[in-house]
Amino acid sequence: xxxxxxxxxxxxxxxxxxxxxxxxxxxxxxxxxxxxxxxxxxxxxxxxxxxxxxxxxxxxxxxxxxxxxxxxxxxxxxxxxxxxxxxxxxxxxxxxxxxxxxxxxxxxxxxxxxxxxxxxxxxxxxxxxxxxxxxxxxxxxxxxxxxxxxxxxxxxxxxxxxxxxxxxxxxxxxxxxxxxxxxxxxxxxxxxxxxxxxxxxxxxxxxxxxxxxxxxxxxxxxxxxxxxxxxxxxxxxxxxxxxxxxxxxxxxxxxxxxxxxxxxxxxxx
Amino acid sequence: xxxxxxxxxxxxxxxxxxxxxxxxxxxxxxxxxxxxxxxxxxxxxxxxxxxxxxxxxxxxxxxxxxxxxxxxxxxxxxxxxxxxxxxxxxxxxxxxxxxxxxxxxxxxxxxxxxxxxxxxxxxxxxxxxxxxxxxxxxxxxxxxxxxxxxxxxxxxxxxxxxxxxxxxxxxxxxxxxxxxxxxxxxxxxxxxxxxxxxxxxxxxxxxxxxxxxxxxxxxxxxxxxxxxxxxxxxxxxxxxxxxxxxxxxxxxxxxxxxxxxxxxxxxxxxxxxxxxxxxxxxxxxxxxxxxxxxxxxxxxxxxxxxxxxxxxxxxxxxxxxxxxxxxxxxxxxxxxxxxxxxxxxxxxxxxxxxxxxxxxxxxxxxxxxxxxxxxxxxxxxxxxxxxxxxxxxxxxxxxxxxxxxxxxxxxxxxxxxxxxxxxxxxxxxxxxxxxxxxxxxxxxxxxxxxxxxxxxxxxxxxxxxxxxxxxx
Numbered sequence: 001x002x003x004x005x006x007x008x009x010x011x012x013x014x015x016x017x018x019x020x021x022x023x024x025x026x027x028x029x030x031x032x033x034x035x036x037x038x039x040x041x042x043x044x045x046x047x048x049x050x051x052x053x054x055x056x057x058x059x060x061x062x063x064x065x066x067x068x069x070x071x072x073x074x075x076x077x078x079x080x081x082x083x084x085x086x087x088x089x090x091x092x093x094x095x096x097x098x099x100x101x102x103x104x105x106x107x108x109x110x111x112x113x114x115x116x117x118x119x120x121x122x123x124x125x126x127x128x129x130x131x132x133x134x135x136x137x138x139x140x141x142x143x144x145x146x147x148x149x150x151x152x153x154x155x156x157x158x159x160x161x162x163x164x165x166x167x168x169x170x171x172x173x174x175x176x177x178x179x180x181x182x183x184x185x186x187x188x189x190x191x192x193x194x195x196x197x198x199x200x201x202x203x204x205x206x207x208x209x210x211x212x213x214x215x216x217x218x219x220x221x222x223x224x225x226x227x228x229x230x231x232x233x234x235x236x237x238x239x240x241x242x243x244x245x246x247x248x249x250x251x252x253x254x255x256x257x258x259x260x261x262x263x264x265x266x267x268x269x
Numbered sequence: 270x271x272x273x274x275x276x277x278x279x280x281x282x283x284x285x286x287x288x289x290x291x292x293x294x295x296x297x298x299x300x301x302x303x304x305x306x307x308x309x310x311x312x313x314x315x316x317x318x319x320x321x322x323x324x325x326x327x328x329x330x331x332x333x334x335x336x337x338x339x340x341x342x343x344x345x346x347x348x349x350x351x352x353x354x355x356x357x358x359x360x361x362x363x364x365x366x367x368x369x370x371x372x373x374x375x376x377x378x379x380x381x382x383x384x385x386x387x388x389x390x391x392x393x394x395x396x397x398x399x400x401x402x403x404x405x406x407x408x409x410x411x412x413x414x415x416x417x418x419x420x421x422x423x424x425x426x427x428x429x430x431x432x433x434x435x436x437x438x439x440x441x442x443x444x445x446x447x448x449x450x451x452x453x454x455x456x457x458x459x460x461x462x463x464x465x466x467x468x469x470x471x472x473x474x475x476x477x478x479x480x481x482x483x484x485x486x487x488x489x490x491x492x493x494x495x496x497x498x499x500x501x502x503x504x505x506x507x508x509x510x511x512x513x514x515x516x517x518x519x520x521x522x523x524x525x526x527x528x529x530x531x532x533x534x535x536x537x538x539x540x541x542x543x544x545x546x547x548x549x550x551x552x553x554x555x556x557x558x559x560x561x562x563x564x565x566x567x568x569x570x571x572x573x574x575x576x577x578x579x580x581x582x583x584x585x586x587x588x589x590x591x592x593x594x595x596x597x598x599x600x601x602x603x604x605x606x607x608x609x610x611x612x613x614x615x616x617x618x619x620x621x622x623x624x625x626x627x628x629x630x631x632x633x634x635x636x637x638x639x640x641x642x643x644x645x646x647x648x649x650x651x652x653x654x655x656x657x658x659x660x661x662x663x664x665x666x667x668x669x670x671x672x673x674x675x676x677x678x679x680x681x682x683x684x685x686x687x688x689x690x691x692x693x694x695x696x697x698x699x700x701x702x703x704x705x706x707x708x709x710x711x712x713x714x715x716x717x718x719x720x721x722x723x724x725x726x727x728x729x730x731x732x733x734x735x736x737x738x739x740x741x
Contacts (some may be wrong), residue, residue: 012591012592033592075587184543187499190498190574191585194571
């Protein structure tokens, strides 16, 4: 089973700052890491490879430094990496990114499955995975929390939805985006690091991929950041306080009443 | 009792010195000042009053009053100690420096910082990181502890192999002596040999010789890169015997070598819901190297990793970015917390031996564990010989039995460390907890000399009495 995994390099989130004027993130001096949610896609990809054999290719679109993220994925157990990079991609939104990734994937023959994380922790859109599937006209399943069964033609997977799970049978090749529940990412090993160090990462750009340049970069992106605002928290908390030992049971009574009124405890079905 | 109580008259005088908002006598409020991070029911003692002064002058006035009236004074930082240093064992007045938390000066030209004692040590590093500087003396309990407490305990921590402990970075101090004088010691000087080195005598004196009111710390350039290795071994012996080898054979001084036995790793991983393959490892080492060149740091990590693999390591994991580094360090950092969930009754120890003898210490721990039928998870700063062997109460024992077992097993643990040329505490201090064991660690002559020094500073024995040793 040959697998393609889409990853993104993101700023380490505890240090993110925004440029209020341009509405984009300030990435200077901030450590870049693999989007934490992509690690679950990498892990589940490696598990599938361990079970069914095959090869894993990790792809990212980003600046030259994003090579580091690909190497990290290889050190975890992926086989190859492809970096899509060049000035023409700068400022690409999710649509332009999906377009470029899809065209690059068209060049890779013989894949059965594409995996991606649920969303990136910086942009938070969750659009690129579905976007790529749409450009490639592939079956798509998002929020996958478990791979149940894999056969030659299909993959059966559990999809996390708000009030439970859906079981889907998806024809291969397909694109799945996965959620945290699916796996526990492994750590890179020393042997993996050594292998990654030796692995050459090819850089693809408009020179290698057939791309319409007018559909790339900031200019080719339909998305416009009009304004950046900060959401205001409108919730109000209530603190139920007991002032002394005697008032404890009365206080608990008030708390119980609140829980009842708000119907916070549901009876089992 | 040789001390006098804190009467209403004394309270009125305290209010006059620091204002009523800085004097606490409410039982509920002062309860928080009766304990540190050790089990409360065993070690806590209520103060009679707590004051939160804002200046050295106020502290000097309070201490003068206490000295005149023979009232014990206990200085207190963040209360994150593990030896009872901040517990007012004779009641009296607790002087908490929590309101003296200003950063007075950042002197980039001289690479020093002047701090009030209540500054949270971790905040210092967050503040100067963007100037590519750091204070290298910070201990493991980094998120809460105060610099004043670090000085009083001469705190160590996980980076001591390369960077040493608190004392190395203290260039100057201002203290209030037990007589209530304000004295400046040292300054912004790297070298200073004028007279006795009283500044370093204060460092690690556990608040028995005076109260630190100002600290001048040395800053160091922040290394740009670090790589961590998490190395899995089949058993404790193969992990521990690796430590002296790494230190003597690679030509590399790692920033830290932390050891974790199976029980420690399992307990922490379960607590964190971390799915590292801990089941297959009998023990682990967490090794960190740092430096300014990415390739050098990565080469150093590789050299150490290869040496471990050559000596039977099961697996070597490499963490060279924030995500993976946080993941593996959080296993190490959460061990103590995880054990508190398992059993609140335990004795967290910090014995230390010369690095070459760490392997010899481990069988001793196993013997004590077997003899008294208690678990002794062991983890800690193996790279500097400082191990957190922790005695955990067997759930089957009653509290009375546990206290007896604890006292006996502690004595044997300390004696084992001593026999290997080590000592009973590497970084937590003696405080009230270990003072009965001082004779295992130091000679009678040395102890007498310490008493004479204490007497010279504090003739009335009002400054943090009942700590380190008794006066007679």
